[in-house]
Structure formats: structure tokens, C-alpha cells
Amino acid sequence: MCMDYDKLVKEFGAERFEVMPDELKDLRMAKYIVSHRDFLSISKKPFAIVSGRGPSGKFHLGHLATFMFVKQMQDKYKCRVFIPFSNDEKFLLRGISFEDAQNYAMDNLLDIIALGFDPELTDIIIDLYNLPQDLYNLAIRVSRKITYSTVKALLGFTSETNIGLSFYSAMQVAHILYPTMKYGLPSVVIVAIDQDPFIRLTRDIAEKLGYHKPGALHLGYIPSLQGEQKMSSSSPYSAIFTTDDPETVKKKVMNAFTGGRETLSLQKEKGGNPSICSVYAYLDLFGADTEQIKKDCVAGKRMCGDCKKELITLLNAFLDEHRRKREKSKNLVRKFLK
The missing domain is CATH 3.40.50.620 (HUPs)
Structure with missing residues (x-):
């Protein structure tokens, strides 16, 4: 809803x-x-x-x-x-x-x-x-x-x-x-x-x-990866978790809701709709050049698969770094729980 x-x-x-x-x-x-x-x-x-x-x-x-x-x-x-x-x-x-x-x-x-x-x-x-x-x-x-x-x-x-x-x-x-x-x-x-x-x-x-x-x-x-407004911890495919491995991230993103057309030919002819696309929202949130992505998507020059591949690479790089910092955080817990 x-x-x-x-x-x-x-x-x-x-x-x-x-x-x-x-x-x-x-x-x-x-x-x-x-x-x-x-x-x-x-x-x-x-x-x-x-x-x-x-x-x-x-x-x-x-x-x-x-x-x-x-x-x-x-x-x-x-x-x-x-x-x-x-x-x-x-x-x-x-x-x-x-x-x-x-x-x-x-x-x-x-x-x-x-x-x-x-x-x-x-x-x-x-x-x-x-x-x-x-x-x-x-x-x-x-x-x-x-x-x-x-x-x-x-x-x-x-x-x-x-x-x-x-x-x-x-x-x-x-x-x-x-x-x-x-x-x-x-x-x-x-x-x-x-x-x-x-x-x-x-x-x-x-x-x-x-x-x-x-x-x-x-x-x-x-937005949820499934096109709903809110992610849910109880619905694994609605969100990417910080502990998800690269293969899980890939699987979730490849199944994510997009603003693409029903067929490749329609996408090229009429373009997509980034405003309702969960993949675009994540690309925007994690630092991709979404201004150019939006122009290309609306013009029919960019396919949903292109965005998904870019997002998979972006998220896995981000999560790999986050997990390293997360492991180091175990030594910092006492500093924060005063």
C-alpha cells in the first residue's frame, strides 16, 4: 500500500x-x-x-x-x-x-x-x-x-x-x-x-x-526491491541485508521490480520509468550517476539489465567494505556501551 x-x-x-x-x-x-x-x-x-x-x-x-x-x-x-x-x-x-x-x-x-x-x-x-x-x-x-x-x-x-x-x-x-x-x-x-x-x-x-x-x-x-513502499525484515526478497553474500545480492537484484516496459522493443521505443523503479532508487542512494541513467532510461537507450548489473557491482563493493568495518567493530563495542 x-x-x-x-x-x-x-x-x-x-x-x-x-x-x-x-x-x-x-x-x-x-x-x-x-x-x-x-x-x-x-x-x-x-x-x-x-x-x-x-x-x-x-x-x-x-x-x-x-x-x-x-x-x-x-x-x-x-x-x-x-x-x-x-x-x-x-x-x-x-x-x-x-x-x-x-x-x-x-x-x-x-x-x-x-x-x-x-x-x-x-x-x-x-x-x-x-x-x-x-x-x-x-x-x-x-x-x-x-x-x-x-x-x-x-x-x-x-x-x-x-x-x-x-x-x-x-x-x-x-x-x-x-x-x-x-x-x-x-x-x-x-x-x-x-x-x-x-x-x-x-x-x-x-x-x-x-x-x-x-x-x-x-x-x-x-522502496522495497519488490516494488512495495517499505522493506521488511520478515520478507527476505524485499531488501538487501548487510550480511547477504554476493550471490544472494545478485539473485535479489535480478528479481527486483523495475520501471521497465513489458518487452525490450517497447523499452527502446518508449523508454522506462525510473520514478517507480526500485533498482534506480538504490542506484541513487548508493552514489551512481543517476542523472545520466535517468536520461538514458527515459530515452530508451538503457535497459533494465544494464541497471541491475551496475547495481549488483555497486552493492557488493559497498557491502564488502561494510563487512570489513563490521568485523572491526567487535573491538569497539565497549567504547559505545559505556
């Missing part, structure tokens, strides 16, 4: 950028920024970024692209980054075992560290591993400001919902406010736009606790 971003922006009362800020427009994920909350005012002074991970499986390139953007933001603004791993929520919601909730978090952590975050400016907390007392205390303070009726309306809880999920709402608000409490810095949350209800809840509670309201940068979804 296609997500109507304009409808969500209007429904949530978020803002579009009339002009993309200079600091953002050159970042690779800038075109996926759908809207924001108070970013222009908050970013004029020191601020912190909050962008979490709910680990319930392997890390795919959609996850990785978000944290690549967060890392670029850290480099651009020299800002502190807080990355909370909500494996407690995944244990409560997804029905995965306690052990898997821990293992997925530790595995995903290596992918994030491999991107080169500054350990002096980066706090990573895994809720079921190194949750600090002051964060838990903040969650308790938050919980007294949230009624069950609010949580029920926000998340659609029923009488069958376990009580752990009710409290997790307070924990998520605490995640967002933690840099504000600890460092006195307003937070900018980098999150998919459909998660904005949590931002609005946190903004309401921040005022009650005397904290600066958090801002947000809302991101759209990188």
Missing part, C-alpha cells in the same frame, strides 16, 4: 521545508526528508539527535541508510547522537524470545558502529543490557504524566495487550528526552513520519516536565 505523505503531514500538523537548508541538501538522504518539526529553530544552536533501533531481525540497507544519514548529520553539525535500542519493546510486542531480543540488538549494533560514529559524541543504550538508572528514573517521571486512555487511543491497545507495552510508551518518551535531561540539549528525532504520534506525545509531556520540546526530521521509506 502506498503511503500518502501529504495526508500524513497535514494530519500530524508537521511542516514541509519551503527551501531545504544548505546543511541538509547535499546529504544523500535529503530527498527522503518528508517534513520536520521545529528543525530550523532548534538547529541554530547546539542540539542532539535521537534515532533509535527496534531490533527484531537482521539489518537491511533501509535501516543502514537511516543511520548513514544520522552519521552525516553528526559530521555536519558536530552534534551528540543518542541511539536507543528498544529490544524490550520487541520482546513485548513481537513475541521473540528474551535471548533473541538481546542477540538481535548486539548484532545490529555492529552495523551501526561500522558507520564510524564518534564514540565521544555518541551514546548507545540497549534497554535490556545497559539501561542507566537516570534514564529509568526519567521514564518513571514520564509515566506519571501519561494516562492509560492516552496510550490506548494512541496505540490501539485492548484488554488483551500486555501491561509491559503500556509502560513502554513512557520509556520511548524518556528515550527522546534523555539528551535534554542529561546534557541540556534539545533533541531532534530522526524517524519515519508514521512514528510522529510519539513525537507529539513527547512534546506534550516535555512541557509538563519543564524540558525543551523535541523537534523532528521525518523520513520517507526507501
Whole structure:
């Protein structure tokens, strides 16, 4: 199902950028920024970024692209980054075992560290591993400001919902406010736009606790290889995972949805449609010369097989380097899990 971003922006009362800020427009994920909350005012002074991970499986390139953007933001603004791993929520919601909730978090952590975050400016907390007392205390303070009726309306809880999920709402608000409490810095949350209800809840509670309201940068979804709007860890052929070997990458890309015509002759005659092509989206995201690719595709001078072969080469080179950095990250875990 296609997500109507304009409808969500209007429904949530978020803002579009009339002009993309200079600091953002050159970042690779800038075109996926759908809207924001108070970013222009908050970013004029020191601020912190909050962008979490709910680990319930392997890390795919959609996850990785978000944290690549967060890392670029850290480099651009020299800002502190807080990355909370909500494996407690995944244990409560997804029905995965306690052990898997821990293992997925530790595995995903290596992918994030491999991107080169500054350990002096980066706090990573895994809720079921190194949750600090002051964060838990903040969650308790938050919980007294949230009624069950609010949580029920926000998340659609029923009488069958376990009580752990009710409290997790307070924990998520605490995640967002933690840099504000600890460092006195307003937070900018980098999150998919459909998660904005949590931002609005946190903004309401921040005022009650005397904290600066958090801002947000809302991101759209990188398309699935199967032509759907969103990748899924539970659908292996919808995404490329960071642990996929070269042959698996090749197989997935060769079966990917494109904007090509039904036949080769029609492609040459009428050209393709890059705007709906998952292969083109990945080429664009990972640094190919998509301006020329688009011209050639629309003109019928480039076939889908050409783009797929280029993407396979590009992704396998990228993943080979990422896996080397990921292996080295095993020696850096203690620097980040302070």
C-alpha cells in the first residue's frame, strides 16, 4: 500500500521545508526528508539527535541508510547522537524470545558502529543490557504524566495487550528526552513520519516536565526491491541485508521490480520509468550517476539489465567494505556501551 505523505503531514500538523537548508541538501538522504518539526529553530544552536533501533531481525540497507544519514548529520553539525535500542519493546510486542531480543540488538549494533560514529559524541543504550538508572528514573517521571486512555487511543491497545507495552510508551518518551535531561540539549528525532504520534506525545509531556520540546526530521521509506513502499525484515526478497553474500545480492537484484516496459522493443521505443523503479532508487542512494541513467532510461537507450548489473557491482563493493568495518567493530563495542 502506498503511503500518502501529504495526508500524513497535514494530519500530524508537521511542516514541509519551503527551501531545504544548505546543511541538509547535499546529504544523500535529503530527498527522503518528508517534513520536520521545529528543525530550523532548534538547529541554530547546539542540539542532539535521537534515532533509535527496534531490533527484531537482521539489518537491511533501509535501516543502514537511516543511520548513514544520522552519521552525516553528526559530521555536519558536530552534534551528540543518542541511539536507543528498544529490544524490550520487541520482546513485548513481537513475541521473540528474551535471548533473541538481546542477540538481535548486539548484532545490529555492529552495523551501526561500522558507520564510524564518534564514540565521544555518541551514546548507545540497549534497554535490556545497559539501561542507566537516570534514564529509568526519567521514564518513571514520564509515566506519571501519561494516562492509560492516552496510550490506548494512541496505540490501539485492548484488554488483551500486555501491561509491559503500556509502560513502554513512557520509556520511548524518556528515550527522546534523555539528551535534554542529561546534557541540556534539545533533541531532534530522526524517524519515519508514521512514528510522529510519539513525537507529539513527547512534546506534550516535555512541557509538563519543564524540558525543551523535541523537534523532528521525518523520513520517507526507501522502496522495497519488490516494488512495495517499505522493506521488511520478515520478507527476505524485499531488501538487501548487510550480511547477504554476493550471490544472494545478485539473485535479489535480478528479481527486483523495475520501471521497465513489458518487452525490450517497447523499452527502446518508449523508454522506462525510473520514478517507480526500485533498482534506480538504490542506484541513487548508493552514489551512481543517476542523472545520466535517468536520461538514458527515459530515452530508451538503457535497459533494465544494464541497471541491475551496475547495481549488483555497486552493492557488493559497498557491502564488502561494510563487512570489513563490521568485523572491526567487535573491538569497539565497549567504547559505545559505556
